[in-house]
Amino acid sequence: MMSAVTDAPKGLVLVVEDERPIADLVRLYLSREGFGVQVEHDGAAGLAAARRLRPVACILDIALPGMDGTEICRRLRAGGDWTPVILLTARDDEVDRILGLELGADDYVTKPFSPRELVTRVKALLRRAAGPPAEQVRTLGAVTLDPGRRTVTVGGVPLTLTATEFDLLAHLLGRPGRVFTREELLAAVWGYASHAGTRTVDVHVAQVRAKLGDAATLIRTVRGVGYSADA
Structure with missing residues (x-):
């Protein structure tokens, strides 16, 4: 040791x-x-x-x-x-x-x-x-995300997310309705040229959806393109 x-x-x-x-x-x-x-x-x-x-x-x-x-x-x-x-x-x-x-x-x-x-x-x-403390609290449907406090709630109930899961959700909620390609999410969320490939994005999206429960439908899959957050 x-x-x-x-x-x-x-x-x-x-x-x-x-x-x-x-x-x-x-x-x-x-x-x-x-x-x-x-x-x-x-x-x-x-x-x-x-x-x-x-x-x-x-x-x-x-x-x-x-x-x-x-x-x-x-x-x-x-x-x-x-x-x-x-x-x-x-x-x-x-x-x-x-x-x-x-x-x-x-x-x-x-x-x-x-x-x-x-x-x-x-x-x-x-x-x-x-996290950047000055960013505005984001609410979409039952989901509320506070970037400064690094907290997420669904219907007022707090969720526990990894740092990467939080940032992925925050990025999607930052521009509701905007479709992000997997490559764009890798660059924006992971912050470097990832060798992990787009499968990493899919796994993290699946994990976030599982934790969101009934609110998981706010993350929409756009087949052949990527993901977006919609109320």
Whole structure:
């Protein structure tokens, strides 16, 4: 176990990665950007660290000894912990990536990856999670979204969304009736040239709809194009 730098100006990032050279490289690049870093090398220790340290973000390898990254993510979400999560995977199987997103991960990076790109994704995710405080509250049908407080309610009942799910819904509600292509949503919500592909958008839309319940019909699929929000 490596000691954490808990007083770093940009907060603490938890990295759970069993390949030590990769973990050391990620730690180096995050530290250069002003983040404190806690590194763990197995799943059980990673989950315990996430619960104990309350990091600003978690970077979880999927293939970990003892407990894989998707299970860590599942347990955090089941416990009400919505810390932003990025998954690392060396696997080409889309099923693993989609599973991670369905369990509440915000993003994933496929190995081999550029550590600079990973840091960029962490920073983009944290910017989205912070949100612009001056934006106007948006209401469409039974759904009310407050960008400043990062809250969503349906008929007055609060919902729990990941940072990415929140930003996707906020973007759609920002221009009701406007049809956004999947590529436009990737660029606007994820904030970088994503290698994840448009399937990532579809999975997140499905997750948001599931959480909206009876209000899910406000997100309309435009076949062959993308999505829009309509009352």
